[in-house]
Amino acid sequence: MNKQLFRNILIPILAILACIITAGGSYAADETGNPKPLRVALTGKYPPFSFYDQSGKLAGFDVDVSKEIARRLKRPVKIITTEWDGILAGLLADKYDAIIGSMAVTPERKQAVSFSAPYYQSGAQLFIHRDNPSKVYSIKECNGKKVAAVLGETYQHFLENNFPGIEVVTLKSSVEIFELLQNKRITGFVTDKLVGAWQIKSAGRPFVTVGPMLYAEDIAIPVKKQNTKLLAQINEALAEMHQDGTMGKIHDRYFGLSSSDSSGIKSEMTTGIIAIKLLKGFLTTIAIALASLILGFIFAVPCGLILNTSSGGWKVLYWPIRTIVDFIRGTPVLIQLLFAWMGLGLSPYIAAIGTLGINSMAYMAEVIRSGLMSVDRGQTRSGQALGLSRYQTFRYVVWPQAFRVAIPPLMNSVVALTKDTALVAVISVAEVIREAQAIISVNFEPTKYYFIVAAMFFIVTFPLMKLAGRLEKKIRAKGFVQ
């Protein structure tokens, strides 16, 4: 291979690979000397059990219980916020040591993980709009009507198993469910009695309970089955907390009857905190998008080249690359993200950048391949007839033409990838949409904050789209494409 090609392309690739490998290494390593932190997972979007308080810090019943348990275990606590529907899979993949996120004990879950003794009892309750437009007075009257539950929660399974006539609507977080009911787009929802009551009390939502509690369930802390030592320690800490009244104090802090009990905790965030959270989230989004794009582009150029060759020494690489590109383009990004995070055990940020990077590589490689294809073969021949070497012909004749043709579709890939970063919330990366959901869970203005997030994306993507349009016009004017 030409020396210049080596310098311009291979060295940066190796440098980036080295960064990824060392970054992965430092993530996995534990600091020696200090006790390992207790890694606890929860959603951060389930007030009053977990949410962000007015100073933008994680707060809530589950958060306080986590801190107290860690204190008693004499270990620092590290709280990881992640989506509910992937939270158990993350535990099994060793992404954290325990889930202290109000998880109900069920026989199915017990098969996969070990539960501690219950730390509180939860009651499933049906909530409806206080205007009651559907005129329902019990769960039995909800047949044929829409009742919502969070995807993967026990309430969903309870409704599906016991009331097959009800149309169960599943959403990713409670916040969206509250919004649906407030706008009377569903008849009601089933959630923990305390969670619903908090919405009425603290957000002034127009909800009322209907009928008695549907059932009670034990809420406990799951750990991996092999982790018997930790389970014993947690059980011991919980028993102490119940005995010395700590658990009761934490409970009163959030569910006490007098408002003075909860004076220390206000859930509504200030505008400054909201702005910082959204901005931080957005910077994370942009950083992930940028890193993925650079990584993707560096690999896309050689891959696009190989996909465009039918002969020569590079031909052996054609089928491997073709297969990877087709597989990546033919499978959902969400599955790839989960696979990289859990299957390969990468840290969330590395998994996000790696997955989105390989995705942009796949799409850009195709764009570059079609750009190269659009260059007439006569151009190569002419370059050779003028005494240019193969590399010179590529560098000065073929590539400039192919790249100019590829710029508009490449820009589209950039826009698409920037939007795809929204998916990385699933693997517990605190990007802007996740931050917005956390804000909405305590500020109760989804339309406003989703609009702000959309506007943030648009501010970045709009100039890119404009630029793509302008470049396309310029290319047409110069006669590259008919």
Added chain:
Amino acid sequence: MIEVKNLSYRYPGSKIPALRDICIQVPQEHFFAILGQSGSGKTTLLNCIARFLKPKSGSITINGKNITKMERKEFRSQLGVVFQKLNLFPHLTVTQNLTLAPLKALEKSEEETKKEADEMLNRLSIGELANRYPSQISGGQAQRVAIARALMLQPKYMLLDEPTSALDAQTTEEFAGWLKELQEDTCFIIVTHDLPFASMAASHGIIMEDGVVKSSGSIQQIIEETSGGTE
């Protein structure tokens, strides 16, 4: 002198050879025409001489040296090619089209190359095109730019494939006269089916049919032979 000896070529997968036992001699002072109908093998012969195809048997030499033994730069300084489709580089201006190969392949200085390009364009009376892009010039102008680009490497021989295919009758005549003026330094070998153009421009030539040389000699002689044969 370019000498082709007993050259045969068969395309991969084809049973019929495209060229059979071709023998020609082109001294540098000739203006040579390779004539024939489409499918007669004349473009295959051009591609063999230009090293785009590798013949299995026979040899091609330039001044006694086998072309397969020549270095890339040496070969290209002997032989230039202008294709039927011209293949100007659309992303470069006319001047940049001319300077690319001297700058990159011959590693000449930018100043010197730029000066040579200006001189070349003026010599070929197309100086006003210097800063235009290929999409902004006419077919006849593009033809001249393509020849100018090939001449920048100062080849001893230059192959032109169907140079008149995009020109009308009047432009063809002008073009033939224009080429003859350039003949002093470069030996042109034109591949064409255009007999009137060949008779205007060339001094000698061959007529090909079904992959073999049917007749060779001075241009008048072979054209008369052909007309005699068909009448």
